[in-house]
Amino acid sequence: MNLFNDEREELLKEAEKLRQEIRHHEYLYYVLDAPEITDAEYDRLNIRLREIEAAYPDAVPNDSPTQRVGGYANPQFTEVKHLKPLLSLSNAFSAEELRAFDTRVKEGLPQNSKIEYVMEPKIDGLACSLIYKDGVLVQAATRGDGVTGENVTANVRTIRAVPLKLKLAEGEKPPALLDVRGEVYMPRKAFALLNGQRTEHGESEFANPRNAAAGSLRQLDPKVTANRNLSFFAYLIADGTTDTQWGNVELLRHYGFQTCQDITLVQNINEAIKFIQDFNEKRQNLPYDTDGAVLKLNAVYEQKILGATGKDPRWAIAFKYPPEQAETTLESIEWSVGRTGVLTPTAVLTPVKLSGSTVSRATLHNEDFIKAKDIRIGDKVIINKAAEIIPEVLRVVADKRNGTETEVVIPNTCPECGWKAERQGTEAAIRCTNPHCPALGREGLIHFASRDAMNIDGCGPAVLNQLIDSKKIRDAADLYTLTREDILELDRMGAKSADNLITAIQNSKQNELDKLLFALGIRHVGARGAHLLAVHFGSMEKLTQATTKELAEIEDIGATIAESIVTWFANPANLDLLERLQAAGVNMQYVQKQTDNTHPFFGKTLVFTGTMPTLGRSEAQQMAIDVGAKCSNSVSKKTDYVIAGAEAGSKLTKAQELGVKVIDETEFLRLLKNK
Numbered sequence: 001m002n003l004f005n006d007e008r009e010e011l012l013k014e015a016e017k018l019r020q021e022i023r024h025h026e027y028l029y030y031v032l033d034a035p036e037i038t039d040a041e042y043d044r045l046n047i048r049l050r051e052i053e054a055a056y057p058d059a060v061p062n063d064s065p066t067q068r069v070g071g072y073a074n075p076q077f078t079e080v081k082h083l084k085p086l087l088s089l090s091n092a093f094s095a096e097e098l099r100a101f102d103t104r105v106k107e108g109l110p111q112n113s114k115i116e117y118v119m120e121p122k123i124d125g126l127a128c129s130l131i132y133k134d135g136v137l138v139q140a141a142t143r144g145d146g147v148t149g150e151n152v153t154a155n156v157r158t159i160r161a162v163p164l165k166l167k168l169a170e171g172e173k174p175p176a177l178l179d180v181r182g183e184v185y186m187p188r189k190a191f192a193l194l195n196g197q198r199t200e201h202g203e204s205e206f207a208n209p210r211n212a213a214a215g216s217l218r219q220l221d222p223k224v225t226a227n228r229n230l231s232f233f234a235y236l237i238a239d240g241t242t243d244t245q246w247g248n249v250e251l252l253r254h255y256g257f258q259t260c261q262d263i264t265l266v267q268n269i270n271e272a273i274k275f276i277q278d279f280n281e282k283r284q285n286l287p288y289d290t291d292g293a294v295l296k297l298n299a300v301y302e303q304k305i306l307g308a309t310g311k312d313p314r315w316a317i318a319f320k321y322p323p324e325q326a327e328t329t330l331e332s333i334e335w336s337v338g339r340t341g342v343l344t345p346t347a348v349l350t351p352v353k354l355s356g357s358t359v360s361r362a363t364l365h366n367e368d369f370i371k372a373k374d375i376r377i378g379d380k381v382i383i384n385k386a387a388e389i390i391p392e393v394l395r396v397v398a399d400k401r402n403g404t405e406t407e408v409v410i411p412n413t414c415p416e417c418g419w420k421a422e423r424q425g426t427e428a429a430i431r432c433t434n435p436h437c438p439a440l441g442r443e444g445l446i447h448f449a450s451r452d453a454m455n456i457d458g459c460g461p462a463v464l465n466q467l468i469d470s471k472k473i474r475d476a477a478d479l480y481t482l483t484r485e486d487i488l489e490l491d492r493m494g495a496k497s498a499d500n501l502i503t504a505i506q507n508s509k510q511n512e513l514d515k516l517l518f519a520l521g522i523r524h525v526g527a528r529g530a531h532l533l534a535v536h537f538g539s540m541e542k543l544t545q546a547t548t549k550e551l552a553e554i555e556d557i558g559a560t561i562a563e564s565i566v567t568w569f570a571n572p573a574n575l576d577l578l579e580r581l582q583a584a585g586v587n588m589q590y591v592q593k594q595t596d597n598t599h600p601f602f603g604k605t606l607v608f609t610g611t612m613p614t615l616g617r618s619e620a621q622q623m624a625i626d627v628g629a630k631c632s633n634s635v636s637k638k639t640d641y642v643i644a645g646a647e648a649g650s651k652l653t654k655a656q657e658l659g660v661k662v663i664d665e666t667e668f669l670r671l672l673k674n675k
């Protein structure tokens, strides 16, 4: 064997190991929702794998995690015949109907059959069949008419909760053929994000996560689907491999599929009804939409005895919850301005109870929505709510009008600054035309500090509004100049909260570049786009110099985003903001600061308490953060060092009680210099 072959072998081995690692971390993240590594570490694995694969393109397997988004847009979907029909479910709307179903099941089975049901959430998405041959995903198809569906393999491959390859135990052989049935759905968070983006772009919103999932799965270009954050719950194996539905669910889990956490085995119809009642409370707070619960007879043998009528099996039924709606009065409409200058109408309602909370406001989306539904002030309206999603006005109860209702006046000036507001081009949105509208700054700051952006804990709208109104800050860079005293002057702000806020602001300086890029609120640059840019350029400086062409060539960036980025960086006001953020010490690199991981403070948690002889609190915290430490304001078992100054009080006592190491400023400085 010559030298080159040796090197090829080595690298291909490394690539295979990386694939296994990446698959494992994708499984932890997308299926178990319990990641063990940071996004940056995950990216590094992918970057290395892509590097090797680029050198040996002939040796890239189709099930490599890098190959999820591949190929080109299809001119259309082809039809596929399902191996076995995808059945539907008959519905029940009451306990009586469920008992009648149970009676039918018993009547159809031998006398002393042991009847158990598997209770499952009914996911509101769309059914798909996934075919695995020898453990590898070879085809995904929509339900269609149940007999033939559409081939959506390229799109389903982009869903990270779908394994491209079954997860197998050491030495375990994959089944020759496995037909997995389940539901492609859009998590509520992804739905809110997508609709938010669509509003920003002046596009119409999707009515619900189900429609959004269907629209996203039926995209001809898999790159578009890949950006929609779809997910997948497996719930059935056609031609069950084990003897029970419960066993099949466990097998699906074993193969690395995501299945609902709430799936429960019950012994009789009373327990089934109890599950349905309890689950109605629970489902409000799930991160995905459900519209009911499904009862499935557990034993596969008994399922076969019962068979199906037409398209519905006799061994399963769906219980449908009534839609959560309420009637109330629309008192007025408020128009508010978002961070991109879009005016959004909100209905102010007579408060009404709806799915466990009191609703007094609902979204009206935009002018077209109000007109299409002929909404008038004073109308009786039906509103609906799907847990975390903001309530929406569904329709007007026109029969209840008494003639006193008034037409909605569409504003032509901005409610925040009074400048002209208008619709531009084909946009559905009305925008304020003032480029310096104060709302932009206010909303921009709220976004900057928010969780998915710079994640500054304790820096929500209430605090920011006060800081802006009292002229303590104007923009994001000013946040980093705030002193403890500035913060203590705010309403209802105690010393402890002020300290926490200062610490949170300081800690945010260490965020990776992608968080900052997202936080800046560059139009069209969402969290994912920001991440792609950070990985590609590695530093703010390089991104600043990028041309539209260069940007548009990046996979998944495209011309609109590219244009918007270049425009943003061409604005001197924005460059000034960046300069001031940099001067404040905000990290502008993607790879985490090259800290020396042998430094005594690296990865340690430090708590400062009391007054130190020479160093100010935030100054000392910054010095510690710079060498890779985390700072906190409360002492716990997880604290590594407490740095105590004069008049240190309860934190010092607690540290002593817990046996946490206590040092003074001199020792802190000595360790900091690592001498």
Ligand code: IVH
Residues within 6 Å of the ligand: 086, 087, 088, 089, 120, 121, 122, 123, 124, 125, 126, 127, 143, 183, 235, 236, 294, 313, 316, 318
């Ligand atoms: S089982 C033979 N289980 O509901 C049974 N379906 O109304 C076939 N659905 O087309 C389906 N969650 O899209 C099953 N846990 C679940 C489900 C579920 C949602 C959907 C599925 C089906 C529709 C029938």
